[in-house]
Amino acid sequence: MSHFISPVLWQFLTKWMTTFALWPQEASTIAPWTDALYLFLWAMTIFGLVLVGALLFTFAFKYRAEKHPVAIQVEGSTLLEATWTIIPLGIFLFVFVWGAWLYFRIYNPPANAMQIYIVGKQWMWKAEHPGGQHEINALHVPTGRPVQLTMISQDVFHSYSIPAFRVKREVIPGRYSTVWFNATQPGTYHLFCTQYCGTLHSGMIGEIVAMTPDDYQKWTETSTSGTSLAQNGERIFSSLGCNSCHNGTAAARGPNLSGLYGAKITMDDGSTQIATSGWLRDTILNPSQHVPAGYKPIMPTYQGQVSEEGLIDLVEYIKTLKSNYRNQQTLVTAKSSDAAPTTPEMVKP
Amino acid sequence: MSTIVSLPDQSTATLPKRNYLNNEHGLMSWLLTGDHKRIAMLYLVSITFFFFLGGFFAGMIRLELLTPAGDLMAADTYNKMFTMHGIVMIFLFLVPSVPATLGNFLIPIMIGAKDLAFPKINLLSWYLYMIGGTFVLASLVLGGVDTGWTFTTPLSTHYLNTHVITTATAIFIAGFSSIFTGLNFIVTVHRMRAPGMTWFKMPLFVWSNYAAAIMMVLGTPVLAIAITLVALERLVGIGVFDPAKGGDPLLFQHLFWFYSHPAVYIMILPGFGVISEVISTFSRKRVFGYTAVAFSSVAIALFGFFVWAHHMFIMGVSNYSVLVFSLLTMLVAVPSAIKIFNWSFTLQKGSVTFETPMLYAFGFIGLFTIGGLTGVFLGSLGMDIHLTETYFIVAHFHFVMVGGMLMAFLAGVHFWWPKMTGRMYPESVSKLAAIITFIGFILTFFPQFVVGYLGMPRRYHAYPAEFQVLNVLSTAGATVLGVGYLLPLLYLGWSLKYGAIAGNNPWQATGLEWQIQSPPLTENFLVTPIVEQEAYDYEWLARKTAREAQHVA
Numbered sequence: 036m037s038h039f040i041s042p043v044l045w046q047f048l049t050k051w052m053t054t055f056a057l058w059p060q061e062a063s064t065i066a067p068w069t070d071a072l073y074l075f076l077w078a079m080t081i082f083g084l085v086l087v088g089a090l091l092f093t094f095a096f097k098y099r100a101e102k103h104p105v106a107i108q109v110e111g112s113t114l115l116e117a118t119w120t121i122i123p124l125g126i127f128l129f130v131f132v133w134g135a136w137l138y139f140r141i142y143n144p145p146a147n148a149m150q151i152y153i154v155g156k157q158w159m160w161k162a163e164h165p166g167g168q169h170e171i172n173a174l175h176v177p178t179g180r181p182v183q184l185t186m187i188s189q190d191v192f193h194s195y196s197i198p199a200f201r202v203k204r205e206v207i208p209g210r211y212s213t214v215w216f217n218a219t220q221p222g223t224y225h226l227f228c229t230q231y232c233g234t235l236h237s238g239m240i241g242e243i244v245a246m247t248p249d250d251y252q253k254w255t256e257t258s259t260s261g262t263s264l265a266q267n268g269e270r271i272f273s274s275l276g277c278n279s280c281h282n283g284t285a286a287a288r289g290p291n292l293s294g295l296y297g298a299k300i301t302m303d304d305g306s307t308q309i310a311t312s313g314w315l316r317d318t319i320l321n322p323s324q325h326v327p328a329g330y331k332p333i334m335p336t337y338q339g340q341v342s343e344e345g346l347i348d349l350v351e352y353i354k355t356l357k358s359n360y361r362n363q364q365t366l367v368t369a370k371s372s373d374a375a376p377t378t379p380e381m382v383k384p
Numbered sequence: 385m386s387t388i389v390s391l392p393d394q395s396t397a398t399l400p401k402r403n404y405l406n407n408e409h410g411l412m413s414w415l416l417t418g419d420h421k422r423i424a425m426l427y428l429v430s431i432t433f434f435f436f437l438g439g440f441f442a443g444m445i446r447l448e449l450l451t452p453a454g455d456l457m458a459a460d461t462y463n464k465m466f467t468m469h470g471i472v473m474i475f476l477f478l479v480p481s482v483p484a485t486l487g488n489f490l491i492p493i494m495i496g497a498k499d500l501a502f503p504k505i506n507l508l509s510w511y512l513y514m515i516g517g518t519f520v521l522a523s524l525v526l527g528g529v530d531t532g533w534t535f536t537t538p539l540s541t542h543y544l545n546t547h548v549i550t551t552a553t554a555i556f557i558a559g560f561s562s563i564f565t566g567l568n569f570i571v572t573v574h575r576m577r578a579p580g581m582t583w584f585k586m587p588l589f590v591w592s593n594y595a596a597a598i599m600m601v602l603g604t605p606v607l608a609i610a611i612t613l614v615a616l617e618r619l620v621g622i623g624v625f626d627p628a629k630g631g632d633p634l635l636f637q638h639l640f641w642f643y644s645h646p647a648v649y650i651m652i653l654p655g656f657g658v659i660s661e662v663i664s665t666f667s668r669k670r671v672f673g674y675t676a677v678a679f680s681s682v683a684i685a686l687f688g689f690f691v692w693a694h695h696m697f698i699m700g701v702s703n704y705s706v707l708v709f710s711l712l713t714m715l716v717a718v719p720s721a722i723k724i725f726n727w728s729f730t731l732q733k734g735s736v737t738f739e740t741p742m743l744y745a746f747g748f749i750g751l752f753t754i755g756g757l758t759g760v761f762l763g764s765l766g767m768d769i770h771l772t773e774t775y776f777i778v779a780h781f782h783f784v785m786v787g788g789m790l791m792a793f794l795a796g797v798h799f800w801w802p803k804m805t806g807r808m809y810p811e812s813v814s815k816l817a818a819i820i821t822f823i824g825f826i827l828t829f830f831p832q833f834v835v836g837y838l839g840m841p842r843r844y845h846a847y848p849a850e851f852q853v854l855n856v857l858s859t860a861g862a863t864v865l866g867v868g869y870l871l872p873l874l875y876l877g878w879s880l881k882y883g884a885i886a887g888n889n890p891w892q893a894t895g896l897e898w899q900i901q902s903p904p905l906t907e908n909f910l911v912t913p914i915v916e917q918e919a920y921d922y923e924w925l926a927r928k929t930a931r932e933a934q935h936v937a
Contacts, residue, residue, distance in 0.1 A: 055850065055853045056838055056850040056851070057834060057838075058837075058838070059837060059838045059839055068766075069766065069767065069769075069770050072764065072766060072767050073761070073767060073770075073837065076757075076760065076761045076764070076767065079757065079760070080754065080757040080758065083753055083757050084750070084753050084754060084757075087724055087725075087728055087749060087750070087753050088750065090725075090728040090729070090731075091728055091731065091746060091749060091750075094728065094729075094731035094732045094734070094736070095731055095736050095738075095746075098667070098731060098732065098733060098734050098735060098736050099735075099736050099737070099738075100668075100735045100736060100737045103733070103734070103735050103736075104735055105668075105735060106667060106668040106669040106733060106734045106735040106922065107669075107733040107734075108669060108670055108922065108923065109669070109670070109672065109732070109733060110670070110673075110674075111672050111673030111674065111675070111676065111726075112672075112673070112729075115725075115729065116673050116676050116722065116725075116726070119721065119722060119725040120718060120721075120722055123717070123718055123721040123722075124714075124715075124718050127714040127715075127717050127718065127760060128714060130714065130760055130763075130764045131710055131711055131714045131763075131764065131765075133764065133766070134710060134763075134764030134765040134766045134767050134768070135706075135707055135710060135765050135766070136766065137764075137765065137766020137767065138697070138706065138765030138766040138768075138769065139703070139766075140766065141766055141769055142769075157543065190538070190542075190543060191536070191538055191539040191542075191543050192536055192538075192539065192633065194698070194773055196773070196774075196839065196841065198770070198774075198838065198839020199839075201769070201770040202769065202770075203698055203769050203770060203772070203773070204698050204700070204769075205698050205699040205700060207633060207634070207699065207700060208538060208627055208633060209627025209628070209633065210627070210700070212699075212700045225839060225848065227839065227841045227844075228841070229772075229773035229774065229841040229842070230536070230773060231463075231532045231534075231536065231539070231842075231843040232539060233463075233530075233539055233543055233544065234459050234460050234463065234530075235459055236459075236463070236843060236844065236845070237454065237459065237841075237843075237844035237845040237846045237847065238459075238846070321630075338628065339628075
C-alpha cells in the first residue's frame, strides 16, 4: 500500500491511525458509572433526534404541497401536548436523580481514603504526600485504594482533571476543595488544568501514574524527602512561636490543639464549628473569625507569613496531635532547629 | 374602496415609488433616523461586520488547533483569539442579532404600530452598541485582552496586564444598548398594539422577543454590576472577589452567571420566534398549540433566571444548591422540548414547501435538538463533572448558539429579506448555502463532543497528539462552514440590485407585515389596521386575497 501513495502521506496516515482515540480509558472505579450514564444520555439524545427527525420527514414528505395543496387548519391538541410535556419531564427527572446519585458518589470520599495535598499555581501542579514525597506536574498513586486530594490554589482558579478517572474539581484560591478516586488500572494518564488560568494554561498538565501497591511502596521509599509533612509542620509551629500560647497547659492563652482535628468546637458567639482541614487553615489566616468560647481574640493573623505548602504542613501537624504528648514534646524542643526529626511514627505514605 | 391595497401578481410587481429606504437621502438621514426599520438596517450592517470579525478569530483558533503543538501563534495570542471570539460573537453579534435587526424591523409592524414606543432611545441603543463595538476594536488595536469572555476572577483582576478595563467598558456600554432595546420592546408590546390586536393574536415572534426583552432588562444590569466590580478591583483593589481581603472569588461566578445564563435565552428565544413564523408560513398552517408555544417562551424566561449555578457544579457550591440548580435545569429543558414537538406537528396536515428559510428552520430543529439534549448531559450533576470545561461543552453551546441561533437568524434574514429590501434573494444558490452550512456545522462541531469526552480541555493552545484526528475534522468543517456563511453575504448583496421584485407577500404569509408594501412606507401603515383575525389565520388570508382580486377586477 505504501508504494502506491506518497510516503509522506502514508506516514501521516499511519501516525494518525495509531494515535487515534475515540473513547477514553476507564481507569478508576467511578469511570464505568460515569460511562453508563453517558451512554444512557446518548441513547436518549439519539431517540429524541430520531423521533423528531421521523416526525419532520414524514410530515414534510406526506404533506408536501404537490400532494397536499390545501392545508387543514388544526388548533392543537391538549392530549398530545400533555404527552410531550410529561414524557420529557419524566425522562429529565430520571436523569436528574441518576446524575445526583453519581455526583455524590464521585464527590463523597470514603472514610479510609489516603490523603494527598495538591497546590496549584500558574502554571504547575505541586503534589505533597504526607510521607514527605514532593512532586511537580505528576502524581503517583497506588491502585485499589481510595485516594483523596485536598487542593488549593496559590493564585487563580485552576481545575484538576483526570479524564481517565472521570474526576475533576475546581482548585480555588483561599479554600480547600477535595476530590477522590480509586484507580483500577496501573498506567500513566493525563492530568489537565481545565479552568483557563492565563498564558500557559495548556502547559499546566502532568502525569498521573497509577502503580500496583508493591510498586507504589517502592516508589514512596525511594522518593521521600525524609521529612514528613507533619514534621515540617512541627518545625513551622515552633518557628512561628505557636507553642507559646498553644502549649496544652491549663494556663495557656490559646486553646489546646490536641485532639482538635475533627472535633466540634463551641465558639464565643455560641455557634459550633467543625475542625476540618480547611477550618484549621482558616483559623491560622483569619483567627478573629474563629474565637473559641472562653478565649480572647488575641491571636494575630498569619496571612502572608506562611506559604500554602507551609499551611498544609501545619494542618498535617495539628492533625497528628492526637494526645497532649506530642504537644508537650514540641514545647520541650522549642528551638526550630531542634524540632523533632525523630517522631514516634515512621514516615509512611 | 380606496383604502384597500391591491395585491399585484408576483411577476408584474414593481418596487413601490415611496418607501422607507428612499424616503430621505444622505448619510445624516440614516445616522439621525428615528425609523425603527432604518435602525434595524444599521444594526444589520454592524452585526454582520462583527460576525465576520468574530468568525476571523474562530478561523485562527481552528487553524492553530490543526496540529497538536502550539506552533502557529504564541500562547498569549491564542488566548486573545478565543477571548475576542467569545466577546465579539456573544455581546456584539448573538445578543443583538435577532432582536435588534429583525425584532426592531418587525415588532412594530407585526402589532400594527407605526414605530417603537421610543424611537430616539432606539437610535441611542444603536449608538451605544457602536460605542461598545468601538471599545472592543480599541482593545483589539491596543493589543487585545486574554481573560476569556467569562472574565474569571482573580485572573482578570490581578494576574493579567492586558486591556481588561477597555473591554469591560465595551461590555458595560453594549449592555445598556440591550437594556434599552428590551425596554423599548416591552413598552411597545404593552402600549402600541393596534385595535383588536390582543395578546393572543400576536405572532409568536413578538411573544418570544417580548420574553427575551424581559430577560434583557432584568439580567443585563447584573452583568454591568459584575463587570464594574472587576474594573474597580483592578483600579483601586476593593477586594470584593479577593480572598486575601476577605472577599469571595466565587461571588464573581454567581454574579456573572446570573446574567450570562439568562443571556443564553436572550440569544435563543428570538430565534424560536423566527422558527415559529417560518414553519407556519411554509406549511400554510397555524402553529400547533399557539398558547403552549407562547407560554413556553415565558416559562423559559422565568426558569432561565434560576439555573445560573449549573455553571458552578464543580466549584464547591453546597450540596443543597447543586441539587436545586440541577433540578431547575431539568425543568427549563421541558419548554424547549414542547416547542420542538409543536413545530413538528405544525407540518402535519399542512401544505409544505421547501424554500430556503424552511431549510434553515429544519436545520435549526435538528441541531437545536442535539444542542438541547446535550445540555441535559451537562445539567445532570454527576455527568457534568467529567464533561464541564472540556470540548464537550464547547460543542454543546455551539450547537445551541451557532446550530440553533445562527440558523434561525439566517432563516429570518432570508424570510424577511423581500420585506426589508423589496427584492428576492436567489433561491437555488441560497438553498445550496443552507445545505453547506448544515454539513459544515456538523463536521465542525460533532467531533468536539467526542474529543471532549476524551478529556480535551477547552481554551488549550496545544494538546496531546491522540486528539489530532478529531481536531483536523473540526478544522476542515470550519472551512466548509466559512464558505456557507460567505455565500449569503455575496448573493444577498447581489440581490439588492439584481434580485427579482418581491411584491407585498411573496410567501402568502399571514402576518401584518406581509399585508403592506415591500419595502414598507416609513410610517408602515397608511391607516392604522383593525385586527380581527388571529395569528396564522390562513383562511382569513384566503378570503382577503379573494376579495382584493375581485376589487382589482
